[in-house]
Amino acid sequence: MIIHSVNASNVLKYSSLKLPDIPEQGLIAISGANESGKSSIGETVCFALFGRTFSLGPEELTKVIRWGETHCEAQLEFTCGDGVRYRLERFLDDSGNHSARLAPAGVNDEDQVVxxxxxxxxxIYQLIGFEYEEFVESFYLAQREITTPHPHSYAVKTMAGLVTLEYCDAACQEDRDDAEDELSQRQQELDGLQQQMVELDIDPALMPGLESERQTIAQRLDHTQQLMEELDTASSAYQDAMPIRAKSTSKAGSAGFFSLLFFLLAAVAGGAWYMLTNMPEHELSGRLSEWLVQMVPDWGEATLPWLLYAAAGSGLLFLIFLIRRGALKSRVAAYSETAANLADVLNRLDEVPSAVVPDEAPDADSSAVETDQEETAADSAEVEETQAPAIVDRAARSRLVSRVTDWSASVAEVRDSVAGxxxxxxGNLEQFRLRADELNQSIGIEQERLDRAARLxxxxxxxxxxxxERKQYIQTxxxxxxxxRGTTREVSHQFNRKLRGLVSKTLPLFTENRYEHLQIDDDLTVRAFSSEKRDFMDLDEISSGTQRQIMLAVRLALSQELVARAVKGGQFLFLDEPFAFFxxxxxxxxxxxxxxxxxxxNQIWIVAQDFADDLKFDLHIQCDRDTDQLPVA
Structure with a gap:
């Protein structure tokens, strides 16, 4: 977007502001004393484009109107990427009535008027490619301290391409919240039905379980026996493998120690050889040479290659021990399957159902059912007295699985636990046999009550x-x-990398090559690389003038990024006193x-109190605080 003319009446300081025939490219200087209306020109451009200014919030927009006047208007003629010259008019009165009109300059066709x-x-957004928030973070540097842009500002997020992602994330969160609400409501309904089932004292899965259990008792017996065989085999394998693995682990640690030792020897010898060969005049090289002469009486130029030989030999030994360590680690890893097999079998013990002692049957209408129920309860009591099932300590089993997985369980511990x-x-095998005898009695008692609970x-x-379905949707x-969020992080990272690339082109020019490039973190924290110190420096370590040069480079980089992303054609840049502390x-x-x-x-507006007389500009606008008109009559 290139500005061709600015005309305004009763805007801020000016009763009349007329800037026709503005050069399409080059430097446009605006100078004058304090309160002479320099910043009002930039605020007028901002008001014309977006209906607001940087210094006034939307709720106090009527303060744009010059003191004592009832209305103001601003006109702006500009061209953008389509090459058409547009005329933008904006009107505001002290009652808050606000209007705007946009059309190609010199065209009165109502079909083309907005x-x-x-x-x-x-x-305007369709034509120029950016909104107010992006404008004030890039192309318009209002009169303020030049600081690092805030990473969470809407403008920076828009320039980085994060706004759409945040909209998608917000929509996703809203859908998830709705799903959570629906899930909670369905759960409450389910709880109500379950309460009714509790009042009926009915187990909905009991009848199908009783019928299928008669057919699956034999399968359970086979499964339990097979699991016992697997448990015994896995336990024996673990007990056999544990001492071998411990030995391999110890050897791997030793190999790792020696690989590190020889790596350090190779690095020291290689570094010493490099210092003495390529940097003989360095102070450290001198000290090193003196020490070697003291330690090795025959030391000299002829023996200098010894250091290289020592480095190569140490490097070779480093590789040998490193390979040895890798082989031992692979062997140790191979034994992990042994522990995993035992842990898997132990975990699958939970699949083996314990013997089920029938609950007391509910009330029935017939006395026969009550009699059968009493007989069943008596039989069950006898079974409990003769063969009570063992109690499974699942917490102890879980701890054993954890210790087996990390090979901390001893052979004795595994042997004793597996025996238990x-x-x-x-015990379960015996209980399964007893349970088969109880099934026929329990099925007849439960049938009548299941019919009553069918609809529930x-x-x-x-x-x-x-x-x-709601849970699956929530997972989705x-x-x-x-x-x-992962895409957001990646896009943000790419944006920062692109920003660093743009800054690296301008920073050396601003700082006379004293600072070459910046380190910009994801939170837009900035550190500058000093050509003199050959290291990154915090901004607090740099002079205030250089800090502002660096921040100006960052702001200009944002401008370049916005131009590359959204703007077609040339673009103006308005800098309000960017050199105030230069x-x-x-x-x-x-x-x-x-x-x-x-x-x-290519059209850069620069505001300052004054410029040196020998500086040349394509247009120099001089403001006077004693007049409310520009150009001065």
Whole structure:
């Protein structure tokens, strides 16, 4: 976007502001004393474009109107990437009435005229490619301290391409919250149905379980026996492998120690050889040579290659021990399958069901059912007295699995624990046989009550399906959120890298090659690389003038990035007193550099209280605080 003319009446300081025939490229200087209206020119351009200014918030927009007047208006003619010259008009009165009009200059065709605040704002964005927030973070440096841009500002996020991602993330979070609310509601309904089932004292899965259990008892017996065989085999393998693995681990540690030792020897010998060969005049080389002469009486030029031989030999030994360590580590890793197999078998012990002692049957309408129930309860009591099932300590088993997995369980501990598990499995086998005798009695008692609970079961099944679907949807939202956040981090990283590249082109020019490039973190923290110190420096270590040169380079880099991303054609740049704290040399250097920064940033407005007489500008606007008109009548 290139500005061709600015006309305004009753805007801020000026009752009349007329700047026709503005050069399309080059430096445009604005000078004058304090309160002479320099910044008002930039604020007028900002007001014309976006209907607001940097110094006044939207709620106090009427303060744009010059004191004592009832209304103001601003006109701006500009061209953008399509090559058409546009005329933008904006009007505001002290009652808050605000209007805007945009059309190609000199065209009265109503079909090409855009009217209305929102309509003009949308059309302006289509034409120039950026909004107010991006404008004040890049192309418009208002009169303020030049600081690092805030990483969470809307403008920086927009320039980095993060706004759309944040919109998607917010929408994803909103969908997830809705799903959570629906899940909570469905869960409450399910809880109500479950309470009804509790009141009926019915286990919905009991009847199908009883019927299928008669057919699967034999399978459970086979499965339990097979698991006992696997447990015994895995335990024996673990006990055999543990001492071998411990020995391999010890050897791997020794090999790692020697590989590190020989690596350090190779580095020291190689470094010493390099210092004595390529930097003989260095103070450290002299000290090293003296020490070698003291330690090795025959030391001289002829023996200097010994250091290289020592470095090569140490490097070879380093590789040998490193390979040895890798082989031992591979062997140790191979044994991990042994521990994993034992841990897997132990974990699968939870699959073996314990013997089920039938609950007391609920009330029935017939006395026969009650009699059968009492007989079943009596039989069960006898079974409990004769063969009570062993108690499984699942916490102890879990701890054993953890210790087996990391090979911290001793052979004795594994042997004793497995023996206890095998005893428990034997007890389960006997209980399965007893349970088969109880099934026929329990099925007849439960059938009548299941009929009464059938409808409740169907409703609960339906609710469970909906709950599972909502849970799956929430998991999908979580995955989407994770992907969006990962993409956001990657886009932010690429933006910072691109920003560093742009700054590296301008920073040496601003600082006379004393600072070559910047280190810009994801939070936009800036450190500068000093050509003299050959290291990165915090901004606090740099003079205030240089700090502002660096920050100006960062702001200009944001401008270049926005031009590359969104702007087609040339673009103006308005810098309000960017050199307020620069010395004369820095100011001259910066004025020389600015026109060369970018082929697109070709119209640069610069505000200062005064400029040296020998500086040349394509247009020099001089403001006077004693008049409210520009140009001065």
């Amino acid at each position: 009217r209305g605040i929102e309509q003009v704002a949308d059309r 598990e095998l005893d428990q499995l034997n 079961k169907e409703m609960m099944a339906s609710l469970n399906e909906k709950i599972d 939202c979580d995955l989407a959120d994770e992907l969006i 010395d004369e040399k820095r100011t001259r250097s910066s004025l020389t550099v600015l026109p060369t920064l970018s082929e697109e940033l």
